[in-house]
Amino acid sequence: MKAAIEETFTSLKGRFRGDLLRPHDETYAHARGIWNAMVARTPGLIARCADVADVQAAVRSASAAGALTAVRCGGHSLAGFSTCDGGLVIDLSRMRDVSVDREARRGRFAGGCLLGSIDVATQQDGLVFPSGVVSHTGAAGLVLGGGFGWLTRLHGLSADNVEGFTLVTADGSIVRANGTENVDLFWALRGGGGNFGVVTEFEVKLHPLTSVVLAEALCLGDDISRILQRWRDFMPEAPDKLKWNLNLRIAPDTENVPADVRGRPVASESVLWVGNPEEGRAYLDHVLSLCRPVAVNRTVVSYLALQTMADNEFPHGRRYYTKSGYFKSLDDSSIGQMVQALATVPSPTTQIELAYMGGAAARVAAGETAFGDRSSPFVINLLANWSDASEDAANIAWIRNLFEVLRPSMTPGVYVNFMSGDEDDRVPEAYRERWDRLVEVKSHYDPNNFFRLNQNIPPKTTAAIDGDL
Numbered sequence: 001m002k003a004a005i006e007e008t009f010t011s012l013k014g015r016f017r018g019d020l021l022r023p024h025d026e027t028y029a030h031a032r033g034i035w036n037a038m039v040a041r042t043p044g045l046i047a048r049c050a051d052v053a054d055v056q057a058a059v060r061s062a063s064a065a066g067a068l069t070a071v072r073c074g075g076h077s078l079a080g081f082s083t084c085d086g087g088l089v090i091d092l093s094r095m096r097d098v099s100v101d102r103e104a105r106r107g108r109f110a111g112g113c114l115l116g117s118i119d120v121a122t123q124q125d126g127l128v129f130p131s132g133v134v135s136h137t138g139a140a141g142l143v144l145g146g147g148f149g150w151l152t153r154l155h156g157l158s159a160d161n162v163e164g165f166t167l168v169t170a171d172g173s174i175v176r177a178n179g180t181e182n183v184d185l186f187w188a189l190r191g192g193g194g195n196f197g198v199v200t201e202f203e204v205k206l207h208p209l210t211s212v213v214l215a216e217a218l219c220l221g222d223d224i225s226r227i228l229q230r231w232r233d234f235m236p237e238a239p240d241k242l243k244w245n246l247n248l249r250i251a252p253d254t255e256n257v258p259a260d261v262r263g264r265p266v267a268s269e270s271v272l273w274v275g276n277p278e279e280g281r282a283y284l285d286h287v288l289s290l291c292r293p294v295a296v297n298r299t300v301v302s303y304l305a306l307q308t309m310a311d312n313e314f315p316h317g318r319r320y321y322t323k324s325g326y327f328k329s330l331d332d333s334s335i336g337q338m339v340q341a342l343a344t345v346p347s348p349t350t351q352i353e354l355a356y357m358g359g360a361a362a363r364v365a366a367g368e369t370a371f372g373d374r375s376s377p378f379v380i381n382l383l384a385n386w387s388d389a390s391e392d393a394a395n396i397a398w399i400r401n402l403f404e405v406l407r408p409s410m411t412p413g414v415y416v417n418f419m420s421g422d423e424d425d426r427v428p429e430a431y432r433e434r435w436d437r438l439v440e441v442k443s444h445y446d447p448n449n450f451f452r453l454n455q456n457i458p459p460k461t462t463a464a465i466d467g468d469l
Ligand SMILES: Cc1cc2nc3c(=O)[nH]c(=O)nc-3n(C[C@H](O)[C@H](O)[C@H](O)COP(=O)(O)OP(=O)(O)OC[C@H]3O[C@@H](n4cnc5c(N)ncnc54)[C@H](O)[C@@H]3O)c2cc1C
Pocket: 035, 070, 071, 072, 073, 074, 075, 076, 077, 078, 081, 082, 092, 111, 112, 131, 132, 133, 134, 137, 138, 139, 140, 141, 142, 143, 144, 145, 146, 147, 148, 149, 193, 194, 195, 197, 198, 199, 200, 314, 417, 418, 453, 454, 455
């Protein structure tokens, strides 16, 4: 791989307009880090692109040299796919332009944008792009995998709001994919992840919104199971404007948590009303009456405040491990198993995250995009979060054990963006009946599997190349 990287560097040097960083360069140490400290790798070269021509040059040079290549937007891949040992990282962090057409309610953003860069730009015109809940997450990885967030029930997945992609494919060409051009690729890019090329621009629909009503509360003791059951029973009939998430966790030692609750297992509720506060009042009153919550806080918050409120809970540089899945319905026994597991959680910052999809996301037909299962509304993400490497084994084992216990009650399927790096056997499960069509599109646009550091969809001919790595 060393020779391939030297060849790539030599080919790019002198014509690359961005930064070419090698291990001995001063800024390399910072540039190589990604969000999940569990994945600390040492690329041979980081090519921080200044523009699309740089992306094309990097793809062509690495491909010609046979260099293993990772693509990075925000570096938040839980699995750590946006880095590699000894190979090339195509880093898009200098490509963060966003433009908004207020009248048409349309936007364009570059392939290196973070969610926060898009939110700040679109809010200047009172508009939003439905995305995720932590502003330092990269938009490209999130959108290409699907993209859940506060507005999913009202406006669909992030990918459902994309009208066009511009990408650099494995041969270095610039290709557009939308409703009329390269429609198979357009289909595949909405859920199929980074398998098909480097997306340099997304064209998206925007929606008017500047504030929401947010109620937060904690449920303790027997109320934890009770609120999960009531949430399960209530959500199928809930209006799209209501988003109600539950996280099972240890109550943090923070000012907004009563002293006698800190350190105890809780169900942390976040109930969002996206619309006229008066219209939502009765719904929020009802939800908050379903158990005896403590630390209740109900307030109107700006969209930008909403989008940044979880930023500090998931900082860069901690250790993270995840397993995820869907339930068609959530039975009492699974609820009991989650509550029981919480009593032995090894890290106080680990969370069992539960969301109910439904709404606009579920009304998109199964075959319309490559995104996996839309028919199982209960999404679970077991997310371990700790800081000390000596605790890796205990934290990973806790997630794996709980997942194994819950797995028989889950529907087959998984959201690719919530998968770890040790789950490649689950990638076909993520796409199921969409798999063969995805393999066709991959085989056409990336027959040599140049873009392989992702939840990989191997092209039909890849077996021979894998041996050469
Ligand atoms: C703190 C945190 C919060 C999260 N919250 C949410 C959430 O609310 N909703 C949700 O749905 N998901 C969420 N996720 C999961 C998130 O969707 C994935 O981690 C996603 O991969 C992050 O995108 P990124 O661009 O930062 O990733 P990166 O690590 O940069 O890349 C991830 C993958 O995408 C590919 N890729 C990146 N950029 C491009 C590009 N321009 N063109 C082609 N391929 C590209 C990479 O090759 C890699 O395979 C969260 C993750 C974290 C860490």
